[in-house]
Amino acid sequence: MKRDKRIVRRPWGRRKNGGWIIQPDELLQALKEGDIAEIGKLHVGAKQLAKLIVLMRFPDQELHISSNGQLEVRNMERYIARKPTSVRTEFRKPKLEHSFRVSNNAWLTKTSKPQTTVIIRPRKF
Secondary structure (H helix, E strand, O other), rough: OOOEEEEEEOOOOEEEEEEEEEHHHHHHHOOOOOOEEEEEOOOEHHHHHHHHHHHHHOEEEEEEEEEEEEEEEEEEEEEEEOOOOOEEEEEEOOOOOOOEEOOEEOOOOOOOOOOOOEEEEEEEE
């Protein structure tokens, strides 16, 4: 009988516009441990997702990940907002925006071997 191993990884993230803003390096670290990535209720191939995220890494940019029927990944620019009372980090769309959408069960391999599923559940910072 085939038994799948499930690993829960909790990278640091921030809620924004119905999704999570996660640093690409932390997400890549979590994805490299498994064959299948589960984000929300969606399952995609972790290896192919990691290859696309490597291409979307830029300095001073994070990834906005949302899963509402499809997995949507786009980059967000990180900047320092200086207000009279405080200095905060905020996010906005960059001038050169990159994004992709993936449907459920994309890049999954059909195999009889047990596969490792990495569950991505960000924790708030």
